[in-house]
Amino acid sequence: MAKDKQDIVIGLSVIICTYNRADLLKNVLQDVCQQTLADSEFEVIVVDNHSTDQTRAVAESFCQRYPNVRYCFEAQQGLSHARNRGWREARGEYLAYLDDDCQVPTQWLAVAKGIIELQAPIVFGGPYYAFYNSPKPHWWKEKYDAYHSMTYADSASYLEPDQDIHGGNLFIQQAILEKVGGFNPQLGMSGKHLSYGEETELQMRIFKALPEFRAYSDPRLYVYHLVAAKKMTIGWVIRALMAHGRAQYHLCPRNLMRFGIVINCLWRFVELPKNIIIVFFSLVFKRNRSKHPYFQNYLYESHRFREGCCGMLGFIYECVTTSLSTLFRHKPDKMSP
Structure with a gap:
């Protein structure tokens, strides 16, 4: 249902979707509630995606202290479901999707407001940089931080048509998000199940509806994103790259489907x-042990391993399981004698 104009009563709605990470949620809420932008100019919506820990208690403690913070519970598991619940609850002209494991500088929303006033882009965002709350493994190289960071242009600019803004630091006009139907529930994290691609697929649909659309990036609009200890393992790398491969199947252009x-x-x-x-x-x-002293280094840096093994395996898995599901779902009933 489309929202009436009187329902859009504020400039920005920050939407934080979370699942069983109460400790991280507390930290990001502290950052968002200490912005230099006046509280009257933005709201914060915490979407609890069926958590079983202290998420509700943490969120409600902020609701009691900050009138612009609201809490809602989304029982349908899945990040895309939670994100869709967020924009349906929001009253802002622009929505700011922020991951619950981020750290945010105090000027973050003030920078966003300036971008809106000067550019009014449909979708915009900025870089995120890695931060850590646990020791790095012995094989970890400093350059690996870049694998867990995302940067765009060195200066503020509109991106190329094939570039999109990452979902952990994503701003979007609510009217456009509503127009294209929100996030695809088939994509995105769901509980402990790894899945990606929902923000990319969303921006592909926006581009299809508005061919002149270009996402906008500003390096001043940065956040920090947690690299948890479990993400610094080869096991996690394999799971994550396979998940990206599965997402790539769903992101294939529709004209490539079937044959x-x-x-x-x-x-x-x-x-x-x-x-x-x-x-x-x-x-x-053949491993060059001076360049790759540990086997993890070789696997972590090998494009053939990352894309040619893990990514391909994820793509194949999704192709086969989706095809079988479609086949059995459309299997005709046996004809009566």
Whole structure:
């Protein structure tokens, strides 16, 4: 249901979707509630995605202290469901989606307000940089911080059509989000299930509806994003890259579906075993131990391992399971004799 104009009563709505991370939620709420922008110019909506820890208590403690903070409970598990609940609850002209494991500088919303006043972009955002709350493993290199950061242009500018803003620091006009139907519930995290791609798919739909659309990036609009200890393991890397591969299947252009997607998947079937063999022999027999002193270094830095093994495996898995699901869902009933 479209919102009446009188329902849009504020400039910015910050939406924080969270699931069982009460300790992190407390930290990000403290940051957001200490912005230099006046409290009267923004609201904060905490969307509890069916948490079982102290999330509600933490959120309500901020609601009691800050009149512009609100709490809502979304029982349907899934980040996209939570994000959609957030914009339906919001009263802001612009929505700011912020991850619950972020740290935010005090000028974050003031910078956003300035961008809106000068540019009024449909979608905009800024970089995020890694921060840590646990010791890094012995094999970790400083340059790996870049794998867990996201930067765009060095100066404020509109991005190319094939570039999109990451969902952890994403601002979007509420009217446009409503027009395109919100986030796709088939994509995005769901509980402990890793899944990605919902913000990319959303911006693809905006571009389809508005071909002149370009996302806007400003390096001043930065946040810090937590790299938890579990993310600094090869096991996590494999899971995350497979999840990106699964998302890539759903992000394929619709005109590639059916015959084209089958060819795409078959090509990966052929390439995957070859890539696994090459990675194994390179790791065991050809690894440059001065460049890659630990096996984790080789795997972490190997494009063939990251994209040619993990990403391909995720794509193939999603292709097969989706095809089988579609096949059985549309299986015709047996004809009566």
